[in-house]
Amino acid sequence: MIRKHIVFTGQVQGVGFRWRARQAAQLYGCTGWCRNEWDGSVTMEIQGSEKAIDKVIESIQAGRYVWIQGMDVTPMCPKTDERGFHVD
Numbered sequence: 001m002i003r004k005h006i007v008f009t010g011q012v013q014g015v016g017f018r019w020r021a022r023q024a025a026q027l028y029g030c031t032g033w034c035r036n037e038w039d040g041s042v043t044m045e046i047q048g049s050e051k052a053i054d055k056v057i058e059s060i061q062a063g064r065y066v067w068i069q070g071m072d073v074t075p076m077c078p079k080t081d082e083r084g085f086h087v088d
Contacts, residue, residue, distance in 0.1 A: 003032070003047040003076040006057075010069030012042045017066055018087045024059035025085035028052040035088035046085070047078055 008017070013036050021034045021044060030048035037043055046053055061068055 001047065001078045002050060002053070003045065003078045004053060005074040005076050006044045006046065007037075007072040008042045008044065008068050008070070009040070009072075011065065011067040013040055015065035016063055017042055017060060020060045020063050020066070021056065022085050022087050024056040027059075028055045030056055031079075031082045031085055033086050033088055045076065047082060 018034050018036070021042075024030075025032065025046065025048075028048065030046050030052050032044065032046040034042055034044035034046075046056060048056075057071075060066060
């Protein structure tokens with residue numbers, strides 16, 4: 001189990017990014033959250049296996065209007081009591 005803090009840049013707001021993130025996280029058994037930021041980026045904290053997190057990101061990238069230009073990834077300590085994935 002790992003946890004990552006990821007800041008996505010590109011065309012990531014107003015394109016269903018957070019909805020896709022929540023759907024994919026639920027599908028692949030990941031927990032965490034994501035939110036839009038004032039600068040047009042999206043911040044996400046996601047926890048699960050490396051493979052599951054990769055699948056979530058692949059699912060988001062497959063969005064018709066989503067274009068991820070960059071990802072700033074920082075490893076974090078897992079949260080043992082977290083349940084579910086929510087959108088702020």
